Amino acid sequence: MPRANNKLSQLTVTRTTKPGLYADGGNLYLQITTAGVKSWLFRYMRNGKPRGMGLGPVHTIGLAEARVLALDCRRQLLAGTDPLDARNAERAAKRVAESNDVTFQHCAEKYIEAHRAGWKNAKHADQWANTLATYAYPVFDSRPVSTIDTALVMRVLEPIWTTKTETASRLRGRIESVLDWATVRGYRSGENPARLKGHLDTLLPKRSRVQKVEHHPALPYADLPEFIKTLRLEPGVAAFALEFLILTATRTNEVIGATWQEFDLDEGIWTIPAERMKMRKEHRVPLSMRANALVKAQKEVKQNDYVFPGARKGKPLSNMAMLKLLERMKRDDITVHGFRSTFRDWAGETTHYPREVCEAALAHGIKDKAEAAYARGDLFAKRAVLMQDWANFCA
Structure with a gap:
């Protein structure tokens, strides 16, 4: 055998x-x-x-x-x-036994460096570093990352959970991500003490009960036509950009980052690519006649790839330019982002457009998963009529 x-x-x-x-x-x-x-x-x-x-x-x-x-x-x-x-x-x-000299701060710095390229802008990395340096590092000190437990995480979060709830919530998520990274790298083991569901949510009060909702100061829609008249008297690219932002109900970064290849002026469509959208989903914006005219006017004085160029060669308009314009107009009672609220209030209170059309105009995601599963279209045709009515009101 x-x-x-x-x-x-x-x-x-x-x-x-x-x-x-x-x-x-x-x-x-x-x-x-x-x-x-x-x-x-x-x-x-x-x-x-x-x-x-x-x-x-x-x-x-x-x-x-x-x-x-x-x-x-x-x-x-x-x-x-x-x-x-x-x-x-x-x-x-x-x-883990050999990692007694690997601190939380070391892991956090490595995590930020590894993910920096994938974040939308450099400010995001700075925000990570600043919040961790301000609140987490002083508590965790030079302790090995393997010894970070629930008690230490609570010492970081509890003092600011009710007074700076938004900051505390983001901080918690960042600590959780760093500890997950450390676990995968073999610097610690076991459950993540910064996880929320089924853990910290039993120790901390719900955000909805302690967090004060802070809205961006917005102009009442009844005052908008007069504001637009004043705005059109202002010189410079920032004034054009702000009016365009108001007419399209878009965000600052979406407007200042707009490039010529995103526009089909013959069809009156501005297509913002997914990587520039907050929801990471391509957004088609129907251009009203006035919005289209603003872009065409900018094309006549085209300087670079950006529709709204900045002072620096080859760069877009600064993200502070429109805010500074409001300050020059003595309108420190409102914000640039607040014009989205002005649009939503006008649409909800003075028109009969369905809620889903108004929300689609703002590129808001549908929170209800079942509803979102069936919402395949972008309601473009209906939004085109809505945005022209909005432009007519603004004028």
Whole structure:
């Protein structure tokens, strides 16, 4: 009868070069890759699924030692332990034990650096660094990240949860992300003490009960026509940009970042790409006659790729330019973003347009998941009529 185990010889291991798997028996295999690399592989079934565990390269682990390692794996399986999971857990524990000098601040800085390129703008990274430096680092101090627990997280959040709720909420999420990163990197183990659901939400009051809703100061819609008359007397690109923002009910960054290739002036459509939208979804804006005329006027004095160019060569208008314009107009009682509220109040109180059309004009997402699943269109035709009525009112 052929032998069940010890099928390979040292000579076979040395001379065999053809890529493939060669069984020695007892779940042990000689593995040769297409590149000619030889190593040992322990193959087994766990819960009906095949698994493979590398035991080391042939040039370091000899045949006899590989058989001993395979025997140890079989004994673990017999005891009900998955050898691959056990090894991974042992390595993770070792990394945690060796990470006593890895602080939360070190992990946070590495996390920010790793994600900086994927964030919408540089300010986002600065906000991360500033909130963590202000509230988290002083409490966590130089403690190893592996020792950060619920009590420490609460020491960071409790003092500002009811007074600076929005900041505290964002801070909590940032701490949670850094700790998740540290866990994946092997610097800590166990549950994340900064998670909200089923954990901190049992210790902290609900945001809705402690957070004061702060609205952007907005101009009453009845005062808008007179404001537009005054605005049109103001010189400069910022005045054109602000009127365009009002007419399209869009956001500051969407307007100042607008480039010529986003516009089809013959059709009266401005298509804002997904990467420039808050909801990360492409948004088509129907242009009223006045909004279209503003873009055409800017085209006659085109300076660079941006519809509303800034003072610096090749750059768009500053995100503070329209706010500064309001200050020059002695209108520090309102904000640029507040004009979206002015539009929504006008649409809701003086027109019969359905709520979903008004919300689509503002590029608001549908919170109800069931409703969102059926809302496939963007209601463009209806929004086009709405935005022309809005322009007529503004004039």
